[in-house]
Amino acid sequence: MAHIAILTIGAHGHINPTIDLVAEAVARGHRVTYCVPGGFGSAAETAGAQLLSYDSLLVSRPAGPPTRPGTKPIDTPTPTPTAAEFAAYLPFILLAETKQVLPQLLHAFADDIPDVLLYDRTAYATGRVLGEMWGRSSIEAFASFAYNEHFSLAAVTRQQSVLDPDHHGYRALADQLAELATDTRTTPLTVDDFVLGRTGTAIAFLPRGFQYAGDTFGPGYNFVGPCLRTRLAASTRTCAPVEVYASLGTAFTDRPEVYAAITAALGQIDGRSLLSMGSTEHDQIVANTGDDRIEIRPFVDQLAALAAARVFVTHAGMGGVMEALYFGVPLVCLPQTTEQQTVARRVAELGLGIELGADAPTPSDLHAAIESARTDPRIRSNVRAMRDIVRATGGATAAIDHIQRVLETTPRSAGDPFQATTSVAVH
Incomplete structure (x- = not known):
């Protein structure tokens, strides 16, 4: 049986899809080492993985970009970056994370190199470099949309992209990638490789039919859909039927104006509603609701709530959208980030719900969207088909089948013994 390493980041939307993979791999007799920042990973450990914690530089909401990406560190907090700024400097943040994490993993696996590495899309450079240094197969994992030459967030949002050689960050990023290759004695990654996550083999936690330009991804890309089996088995709570379940997730909960609009709209719904407000408490909103048909909780068992709901009001994170579609629940999308806006747009394009945009909606607009998602026969038919x-994509079973095929068909190379067993100083 194989030793499988899984490398992900400290974000629930990236961790949740992999828990089923751990359980399925362990059930088949494989050994799994789960690499994640400290403070995360307890669910993977419960599922049977050996936990390997690493120190990470990533935070959920960085303060702002450097003046010119890649030229100096962020010394002074700045206002929340625009979408274009974030897209420009994110590659540099991810590359800095590679330089932080790579020596830790080389040291940790020095005497126990895994047979295959499944790495999160955000850890692209780390995964590619480790695979080459170890002489092992590495497989990319996309928690959201997969990228290629036909689709990327920069392309779909028409942002000026660091992929453009005339972009002010292009040369700095190319230089840093070249330095990484020199420091690790591995094949240089191009800017296109790094930004698009270019790879020959990948697992994506959505169906090919939901993926933008899905038919342009080759057979090495396995679209397995959401992996919910372990969480469904652990979800012992039941939820009474609700007309609307609303949640903006856990990362962007400081939006009192949006919660006020949601509670006002839910007050116009004939029937019971459930609102999850995350870790942020807006006591005044709760106090002003005065409607016992609206149940407000800080946290909710989302799978149980979706199983009981007729409509889901969501920030349009990919994980939540896939969970809603698994239960056949139409969506009303209030996206908070560029990626969520792209997910919401896809929901609307496929007729699976309503997209209202990033700004706080008026209660009347939100109420109208909920009623449309709740009653429109076209939306409900499209949701049932999706x-x-x-449910037919295969989930964790298909993902581990894919990993086993890679193990069986890709010959192992010896790698560089010095590189594979020595902590490389990455500057």
């Missing part, structure tokens, strides 16, 4: 597609 539910059947989502």
Whole structure:
């Protein structure tokens, strides 16, 4: 049996899809080492993985970009960056994370190199470099949309992209990638490789039919859909039927104006509603609701709530959208980030719900969207069809089948013994 390493980041939307993979791999007799920042990973350990914690530089909401990406560190907090700024400097943040994490993993696996590495898309450079240094197969994992030459967030949002050689960050990023290759004695990654996550083999936690330009991704890309089996088995709570379940996730909960609009709209719904407000408490909103048909909780068992809901009001994170589609629940999308806006747009394009945009909606607009998602026969028919597609994608079973095929068909190379067993100083 194989030793499988899984490398992900400290974000629930990236961790949750991999827990089923751990359970499925362990059930088949494989050994799994789960690499994640300290403070995360307890669910993977419960599922049977050996936990390997590493120190990470990533934070959920960086303060702002450097003046010119890649030229100096962020010394002074700045206002929240625009979407274009964030897209420009994110590659440099991810590359800095590689330089932080790579020596830790080389040291940790020095005497126990895994047979295959599944790495999160955000850890692209780390995964590619480790695979080459170890002489092992590495497989990319996309928690959201996969990228290629036909689709990327920069392309779909028409942002000026660091992929453009005339972009002010292009040369700095190319230089840093070249330095990484020199320091690790590995094949240089191009800017296109790094930004697009270019790879020959990948697992994506969505159906190919939901993926933008899905038919342009080759057979090495396995679209397995959401992996919910372990969480469904652990979800012992039941939820009474609700007309609307609303949640903006856990990362962007400081939006009192949005919560006020949601509670006002839910007050116009004939029936019971459930609102999860995350870790942020807006006591005044709760006090002003005065409607016992609206149940407000800080946290909710989301799978149980979706199983009981007729409509899901969501920030349009990919994980939550896939969970709703698994249960056949139409969506009303209030996206908070560029990526969520792209997910919401896809929901609307496929007729699976309503997209209202990033700004706080008026209660009347939100109420109208909820009623449309709740009653429109076209939306409900499209959601039922997508539910059947989502449930047929294979989930963790298909993902581990893919990993085993890679192990069986890709010969192991010797790698560089010095590189594979020595902590490389990455500057």
